[in-house]
Amino acid sequence: xxxxxxxxxxxxxxxxxxxxxxxxxxxxxxxxxxxxxxxxxxxxxxxxxxxxxxxxxxxxxxxxxxxxxxxxxxxxxxxxxxxxxxxxxxxxxxxxxxxxxxxxxxxxxxxxxxxxxxxxxxxxxxxxxxxxxxxxxxxxxxxxxxxxxxxxxxxxxxxxxxxxxxxxxxxxxxxxxxxxxxxxxxxxxxxxxxxxxxxxxxxxxxxxxxxxxxxxxxxxxxxxxxxxxxxxxxxxxxxxxxxxxxxxxxxxxxxxxxxxxxxxxxxxxxxxxxxxxxxxxxxxxxxxxxxxxxxxxxxxxxxxxxxxxxxxxxxxxxxxxxxxxxxxxxxxxxxxxxxxxxxxxxxxxxxxxxxxxxxxxxxxxxxxxxxxxxxxxxxxxxxxxxxxxxxxxxxxxxxxxxxxxxxxxxxxxxxxxxxxxxxxxxxxxxxxxxxxxxxxxxxxxxxxxxxxxxxxxxxxxxxxxxxxxxxxxxxxxxxxxxxxxxxxxxxxxxxxxxxxxxxxxxxxxxxxxxxxxxxxxxxxxxxxxxxxxxxxxxxxxxxxxxxxxxxxxxxxxxxxxxxxxxxxxxxxxxxxxxxxxxxxxxxxxxxxxxxxxxxxxxxxxxxxxxxxxxxxxxxxxxxxxxxxxxxxxxxxxxxxxxxxxxxxxxxxxxxxxxxxxxxxxxxxxxxxxxxxxxxxxxxxxxxxxxxxxxxxxxxxxxxxxxxxxxxxxxxxxxxxxxxxxxxxxxxxxxxxxxxxxxxxxxxxxxxxxxxxxxxxxxxxxxxxxxxxxxxxxxxxxxxxxxxxxxxxxxxxxxxxxxxxxxxxxxxxxxxxxxxxxxxxxxxxxxxxxxxxxxxxxxxxxxxxxxxxxxxxxxxxxxxxxxxxxxxxx
Numbered sequence: 077x078x079x080x081x082x083x084x085x086x087x088x089x090x091x092x093x094x095x096x097x098x099x100x101x102x103x104x105x106x107x108x109x110x111x112x113x114x115x116x117x118x119x120x121x122x123x124x125x126x127x128x129x130x131x132x133x134x135x136x137x138x139x140x141x142x143x144x145x146x147x148x149x150x151x152x153x154x155x156x157x158x159x160x161x162x163x164x165x166x167x168x169x170x171x172x173x174x175x176x177x178x179x180x181x182x183x184x185x186x187x188x189x190x191x192x193x194x195x196x197x198x199x200x201x202x203x204x205x206x207x208x209x210x211x212x213x214x215x216x217x218x219x220x221x222x223x224x225x226x227x228x229x230x231x232x233x234x235x236x237x238x239x240x241x242x243x244x245x246x247x248x249x250x251x252x253x254x255x256x257x258x259x260x261x262x263x264x265x266x267x268x269x270x271x272x273x274x275x276x277x278x279x280x281x282x283x284x285x286x287x288x289x290x291x292x293x294x295x296x297x298x299x300x301x302x303x304x305x306x307x308x309x310x311x312x313x314x315x316x317x318x319x320x321x322x323x324x325x326x327x328x329x330x331x332x333x334x335x336x337x338x339x340x341x342x343x344x345x346x347x348x349x350x351x352x353x354x355x356x357x358x359x360x361x362x363x364x365x366x367x368x369x370x371x372x373x374x375x376x377x378x379x380x381x382x383x384x385x386x387x388x389x390x391x392x393x394x395x396x397x398x399x400x401x402x403x404x405x406x407x408x409x410x411x412x413x414x415x416x417x418x419x420x421x422x423x424x425x426x427x428x429x430x431x432x433x434x435x436x437x438x439x440x441x442x443x444x445x446x447x448x449x450x451x452x453x454x455x456x457x458x459x460x461x462x463x464x465x466x467x468x469x470x471x472x473x474x475x476x477x478x479x480x481x482x483x484x485x486x487x488x489x490x491x492x493x494x495x496x497x498x499x500x501x502x503x504x505x506x507x508x509x510x511x512x513x514x515x516x517x518x519x520x521x522x523x524x525x526x527x528x529x530x531x532x533x534x535x536x537x538x539x540x541x542x543x544x545x546x547x548x549x550x551x552x553x554x555x556x557x558x559x560x561x562x563x564x565x566x567x568x569x570x571x572x573x574x575x576x577x578x579x580x581x582x583x584x585x586x587x588x589x590x591x592x593x594x595x596x597x598x599x600x601x602x603x604x605x606x607x608x609x610x611x612x613x614x615x616x617x618x619x620x621x622x623x624x625x626x627x628x629x630x631x632x633x634x635x636x637x638x639x640x641x642x643x644x645x646x647x648x649x650x651x652x653x654x655x656x657x658x659x660x661x662x663x664x665x666x667x668x669x670x671x672x673x674x675x676x677x678x679x680x681x682x683x684x685x686x687x688x689x690x691x692x693x694x695x696x697x698x699x700x701x702x703x704x705x706x707x708x709x710x711x712x713x714x715x716x717x718x719x720x721x722x723x724x725x726x727x728x729x730x731x732x733x734x735x736x737x738x739x740x741x742x743x744x745x746x747x748x749x750x751x752x753x754x755x756x757x758x759x760x761x762x763x764x765x766x767x768x769x770x771x772x773x774x775x776x777x778x779x780x781x782x783x784x785x786x787x788x789x790x791x792x793x794x795x796x797x798x799x800x801x802x803x804x805x806x807x808x809x810x811x812x813x814x815x816x817x818x819x820x821x822x823x824x825x826x827x828x829x830x831x832x833x834x835x836x837x838x839x840x841x842x843x844x845x846x847x848x849x850x851x852x853x854x855x856x857x858x859x860x861x862x863x864x865x866x867x868x869x870x871x872x873x874x875x876x877x878x879x880x881x882x883x884x885x886x887x888x889x890x891x892x893x894x895x896x897x898x899x900x901x902x903x904x905x906x907x908x909x910x911x912x913x914x915x916x917x918x919x920x921x922x923x924x925x926x927x928x929x930x931x932x933x934x935x936x937x938x939x940x941x942x943x944x945x946x947x948x949x
Contacts, residue, residue, distance in 0.1 A: 117529055124522040135514055143507050144471045147485035150397055151500035154387055154404045155489055158498070161386040162491045165360060165378070166341040168286055173362045173374045174339075181275040181303070182293050182364050182372035188268035189295070189302040189312075192237035201243040205232060208247040213309055216253075220354040220446060231309065231350070237300070238312040241268065245307050256307035272303070279305050289357070289377035292325075296336070296363065296373050299329055310351035323349060325375065328361045332373050338365045343492040345408055346452045349377075354443075356380075356452030360492075380416070380449055387415045401480070402502035407461045409495045413454040419478065420450050434479045456499075460484040464497030476501055483507045607744045608672055610688035611736060622744075623735035629686040630698040630729040630772060631746075631754040632671070634705060636679045637763055638721040655679065658721075661708045669701040675743060680758070681705070684746060687734060695729050695775040702727060702766045703804050710764070710940070722764045726757035729771040749793070756790050757798065764940065766801040773799045780804055781930070783874045802877050803937070805930045812870045814923035819867045822911050823860075830856030833907035841899045847890065866931055877934060884935025894939065897932040904928060 172178055209232055233239050244262035251258045257280070261273040279291055283305055292310075293303035299316030315326040328344035335342070341362050349357035361375035387404055388396075398404070398418075406414035420427045428441050436455065444453050460474045469487035476482045482501040489496040607615070614622055636658075643651055659681065666673055666683055670691055674682040683701065686694035702725045709721055730750035737745045753769065761767040773782060781803045787795040822829050834852055838845045848855055862883070869876030905924060909916045 117526065121522075121526060124525055131518065136511055139508070139510050139514075143483065143502075144485070146397060147402075147483060147500045147502060147507075148471060150402075150404060151485045151487055151498055153396075154500065155487060155498050158383075158386050158406070158489070159491065161382065165382075166492070169341055169360050169362050169374060169376055170339050172282065173364045177275070177278055178293075178374060179364060179366050179371070181271070181278070182374075183366065184271040185268065185275065185293055185303045186295055186372060188266065188271050189237050189241075189300065192240045192266065192268055193235065195236050195240045197236060197239045197243075201239065201247070204247040205239065205243055209309075212253055216353050217350065220443060233313055235300075235312075235314065238314070241312040242309070244269070245272075245311065246309070249307070254306075257305055259307075275303075276305075279303075286376075287379045287382055289352075289379045291377075292373075292375040293364075294329055294361075294373040294375060296329075296333060296370055299326070302372075308351040320350070323347070323351075324357065325349070325359050328359045328375060329373060332361050332363055336363045336370050338363060338370075341492060343494055345494055346412075346414060348452065352377075355447045356449070380451055383414070383451075384416045384421075384449075388418065388421070391418075391421055393418055398500075398502060399506055401482075401506045402500070404498065404500045405456075406489065407456045407465065407497040407499065408452075409465060411456050411461065411465070412452050413450045413456060414496055415451060417450045417454060420444065424448075430478050434477060458484065458499075460486040460499055460501075461497055464488050464499065465495065473504060474501075481505075607736065607742070608688045611744055615736070621736075623733070625731070625733050626687065627731050628694070628729065629684050629732055629750070630694045630727060631732070631750055632681075632683045632685075632698050632702055632725060632727050633754045633758040634681040634683075634702070634723050634725045635758050635761075636681065636709075636721055637724060639679055642721065658709065662705055665701055665704040665708065669697045669704070671698060671701045674746060682755075684732075687746070695727075695772050696779060698727055698729075699766065699768070699772070699776050699780065699801065702801075706764055706766070724758055724761040724763060725766045726754055726761050726768075727766060727772050728754040728757060728769045729775070753790060753793060753796065756793075757788065757796070760788050760798070762800070764937070768799050768801065770797045770799075779806060781806055781873055781877075783877045802873075803930060803933045805926070805933065807870060807873070807926060807930055811923035811926050814920050815870060815927045816867055818908070818912060818915065818920050818924070819864070821915065822908065823864070825911055826860040827856065829907050829911045830859050832910050833859065833903055836906045837900065837903040840903055841896075844896070844899075867927075870927060870930075873930070880931055880934045881938035884938035887935065888939035892939070894936045897936060901925075901928045901932065 213231070233242050244264055245259060246256060248262075249256045249259045257276070260276050262269045282288070283291060289306075290308065291305045292301050294301050294315065299314050301310055301313055301315060304311040310320060310323075310325070313320055315321065315323065315329050320326060324344040324347040328342055331342040331344075332340075339362065341360060344359040344361075346356040346358045348354045358378040359375050360378060361373055363370045364372040364374050383406075387406065393402060394400070396404075403418035404415075405417060408414045417427065419430070424445065428444070431454070432438075432441065440453050444450055447453070454477060456477050458474050458476055460470075460472055463470065464486035465488070467488045471483065471485045474482060474484045476484065481504045483504055485500045487498055489498045611622060636655075639651070639655075642654075646654070662681055663673060669685070670689065671683045671685045672687050674684060676682050683698070685691055685698045685701075691697055705725065706723055709723055728750055730748075730753075732746050732748040732750050734744065734746045737743055757767055757769070767785070768776075768782070780801050782799040783802050785798045785800055788798050790796050831852075834848075834856065866876060866880065869879075905921065905928075908924060909921070912920070
């Protein structure tokens with residue numbers, strides 16, 4: 077092995093020297109390789125530049141054409157959609173004008189309107205109208221007007237019919253502004269009101285179906301608005317006289333009067349409309365004919381929402397191909413928008429901040445916010461918009477109304493004589509983003525290609541030195557302690573021979589290391605069997621002398637009784653195997669409860685809780701472990717042959733001293749008065765019982781039932797107070813109270829209760845009947861007397877435990893087995909339920925179940941002692 081290591085060192089030193097010499101030679105011989113590498117890189121770079129340039133210019137031209145076609149297609153598609161909407165709107169108005177109900181409504185409402193011209197108007201009606209205009213209409217109107225003064229007199233109606241109807245349907249209408257249409261019957265009894273109540277619901281259906289902002293019926297001769305659906309301040313006024321003579325609706329009425337052809341549709345472009353609080357409004361109108369006579373004009377106020385929906389496809393801009401910055405909008409001959417801007421819909425605040433810096437005045441911004449639209453408010457002065465209004469169409473890069481550089485596709489839009497323009501725009505940055513992306517991709521591809529070429533050129537120079545580098549690296553790792561290192565050199569030259577020799581050295585070192593690791597694991601297992609794990613860890617950390625003084629632990633000393641008798645009937649192998657299984661189960665239970673076993677030379681089982689790990693409940697854990705040991709020994713071995721094993725367990729708590737003793741044969745030992753007392757008490761313990769000292773009793777008295785024993789004299793220590801754990805159960809005071817109080821109610825019917833008990837017992841287990849001879853009355857009396865004593869003693873169970881134990885032994889002598897107690901308990905609970913009736917509640921039943929279990933367990937444990945005595949344990 078030493079020779080191999082010496083060869084390894086020589087190999088490593090020689091390898092490093094050869095590597096340095098090789099690097100030096102390579103550096104001197106790289107001139108030609110450097111030229112070849114430079115030539116390869118130059119050719120590659122030239123190819124990349126030529127190919128990328130051609131691809132860039134061709135793709136740029138293709139994408140520009142595609143984007144132009146896309147915007148032109150969107151503009152054309154939106155124009156067709158809007159034209160289709162306007163055509164449908166014309167058809168709707170035309171069909172409505174020819175509808176018989178509309179004709180009747182025009183006749184009835186116009187006739188009754190004329191009759192109202194002769195109505196008397198009380199002064200208080202005019203006062204109410206003045207109040208409405210002063211308090212409701214003018215304050216709202218002023219907020220949407222320029223600072224000029226509003227003259228109230230020009231707005232108030234002057235005609236008799238107008239004053240009459242505006243009083244009943246506006247001023248005295250109990251519905252708030254914006255909901256005046258909800259009044260069907262003004263309650264004045266006039267013919268107009270009767271006709272209004274008849275037709276208002278009809279027109280409500282039309283408004284709801286087609287979404288008009290408002291609908292009007294107008295006298296074609298006088299210009300009187302004899303009906304409006306929403307009852308704004310233009311209701312019942314004359315469009316040809318007074319202040320409203322300057323409105324777009326008046327222009328529309330005059331256009332229809334001048335061209336009263338049936339079915340001809342006239343349009344009034346958007347203008348601020350005072351009855352709608354100066355909001356932009358556009359109208360459509362057509363004459364109403366009855367036969368060959370023109371009897372009226374039907375006008376509708378075009379809903380802004382319908383125009384926006386026709387242009388934006390319900391705000392689905394990205395689905396229309398407009399991406400993040402594209403939009404389509406309409407422009408009128410006054411260079412104002414005729415549709416709502418996409419960017420206003422998406423973020424009004426951001427929109428205001430942007431257009432404020434492009435020249436939009438604050439007053440206009442306020443109106444946009446109040447009307448929630450840019451229609452008739454946003455000025456469009458772009459070159460593309462002016463060209464479209466001039467009847468041209470095309471595609472240019474322009475600066476739009478938001479100051480952004482856009483690619484704009486523009487075209488004129490002719491609708492019913494309206495001279496509008498439609499523009500489809502997208503910011504240049506987004507429109508040409510594919511070009512920028514392509515530019516980045518081409519640049520990255522060129523860089524990656526050049527890097528790849530350089531990498532491939534460098535690989536050739538490394539091929540020769542690769543085996544030597546791998547061997548050197550393997551030697552370095554082996555010297556650092558990595559014994560599982562592998563050398564992957566497959567050449568058949570000197571490097572291959574050196575790699576073979578290196579592998580042999582590495583394999584021998586690895587085998588030696590594996591043998592040492594196996595020995596170490598065996599030593600660790602042996603050491604853990606001798607010492608606790610915590611002590612092993614301390615020794616491994618270098619602590620040579622281990623000695624601890626522990627202030628409080630709990631020690632269990634258990635003696636396995638019956639082994640001598642067992643050895644007479646079984647072979648040593650069988651006894652050993654049985655004790656191994658038994659102690660393995662003890663060890664598993666000890667680990668579960670956190671108790672540590674101590675090595676002993678006999679069959680005694682000594683365990684400590686709180687030795688190497690602090691346990692605040694070490695006494696209770698130890699008692700629980702002792703109960704588990706009793707359960708194990710009674711459950712596992714008893715009854716297999718004509719013998720049995722038993723346990724005598726003593727438990728004491730106090731301070732101890734512990735330490736690792738010995739050098740050749742080491743052991744972790746404990747000593748002190750606590751250890752001495754626990755070992756001496758074990759011989760004083762009854763078979764299959766647990767004996768505790770006062771230190772332990774005080775810690776666990778509330779968890780179990782104990783019986784105090786006479787003082788035990790321990791050599792050198794004197795008298796020691798001890799307690800015997802009778803049962804793991806502990807009756808609660810509330811349960812004892814329930815049992816005693818309910819039994820008081822049973823006493824008056826004790827004879828009946830006892831009779832019920834035995835009848836039920838024999839019904840459940842007919843085999844029990846032969847155990848009772850003769851008349852049952854004396855037996856029934858004994859039962860109730862015994863039960864009375866047991867119930868009375870539940871408050872101080874330690875006083876009745878000896879009597880209960882004796883009763884258990886006596887019953888064992890009568891042939892009563894442990895499994896009989898469940899049947900007896902069932903019969904007892906049934907009898908109590910019959911005797912107490914409704915007073916045998918669930919808590920009472922639970923209390924009796926606990927009390928019976930408590931007493932029966934004591935009796936069964938005492939009976940088990942008899943069985944052990946019979947087989948000599």
